[in-house]
Amino acid sequence: MTYCCGMMLERGLVLMSDTRTNSGVDNISIFRKMHHWSMPGERVVAIMTAGNLATTQSVISKLEERNKAPSERHNTVLEAPTMFQVASIVGKLLRETIHERDADNGMTGSGQFTASIIVAGQIKGMEPRIFLIYPEGNFIEAQPDTPFFQIGETKYGRPIILRGYEPDMTFEDAVKLMMVSFDSTIKANLSVGLPLDLLVIEKDKFEPLHERRIEVGDPYFRAISSTWGEALRRAFVSLPDYSFDLPPAAD
């Protein structure tokens, strides 16, 4: 499993992904699920992947044309004129890759080689954008009503984002919110784990503003994890008390 989240703020984009992959509980590895490319002053594009690792690694390799000699490679992510076209290209590669693998194994449609991808970034002259790409290759784009996408193990960490997200929040607060969401997920699902990869993309900057790997034992993540438990308990205590004598519903 995996957990990745991409968030659209007024001031830019915040992306976070875990790095745990597993094939059974006794075969656990660390793999990067977040990749990004930039041409300073012109564009920055990031991709986060969830699902079958062979499929998603293949998509990334094909994007960079690693099947060609280095001198003949063109990075399509850096050449597409719009983020929409980047999303289209990634979607097409994802669909093709899944279908090839499935066909090799006598299956049709999305079988065990399925995956989904978040594409985020900005190209000069246009707004920052986030897309969620399905295994079928089609995709949706984040909008103010739905300003964040999650892939992988999305449920445990969703309620806090629904409650805590504000479009005008600072990057620091958005990172804090992501950390809480990841902490809740990691506590509940063994297949999501540290280290985490963090990427902050400021609007109209066209290169990463902040990039960091949050390692096991990271003091800030540990502080969030321990103080969040205490803060939640205080929040819980502050709620109105239930009474067995409460009147029934008025309407």
Add this chain to the structure above:
Amino acid sequence: MTYCCGMMLERGLVLMSDTRTNSGVDNISIFRKMHHWSMPGERVVAIMTAGNLATTQSVISKLEERNKAPSERHNTVLEAPTMFQVASIVGKLLRETIHERDADNGMTGSGQFTASIIVAGQIKGMEPRIFLIYPEGNFIEAQPDTPFFQIGETKYGRPIILRGYEPDMTFEDAVKLMMVSFDSTIKANLSVGLPLDLLVIEKDKFEPLHERRIEVGDPYFRAISSTWGEALRRAFVSLPDYSFDLPPAAD
């Protein structure tokens, strides 16, 4: 979908279930998923069900022997000598019911007619107990290390229970915790909805201490839902702030 949660406290048991069933998003109904039987002074047994409604209703009917004339019925739940035997009987009925339906449709194993059940209660001379019964008919029992069971849409509402549960909490606090967990789930999953059924079983009382249906518009549930959002935001603000200049992990 469904959400049911059963919690074991030092002073007894607290159970809550939603009532929404759906077959597609345009075919939504309200059905009771919590049932209980008691012989005052001797035993109280409660059952909560998730999964295929025809399956779970059939299990409840068979438990009460509604296939027989009223004068010939024996309620097995009220006659089994131990809670373990109640769980065994419910598990056997559940497995048989699922397998019958599957076989009628040419399937083997747990197909679309699958379901799971929480059985909770106390019989005089023994401790209160909670069991989680799988579609295969086997079951596990709650213990101090894992003092609560959830069935149905379990993920959204799990983190707050993991953080908030204390074995010595009052019944009122446990109900409050359940309300928060159900509120988070209802906010995230359309297929879980009010009204909710609540049952509190005090240890060595052998009849329900408190039973209530929490209707749409219930003032307490509404208060929890609105103040929890505010309390969560305060909890979030109280966490240490992230800084782009934080040092990397020390270990």
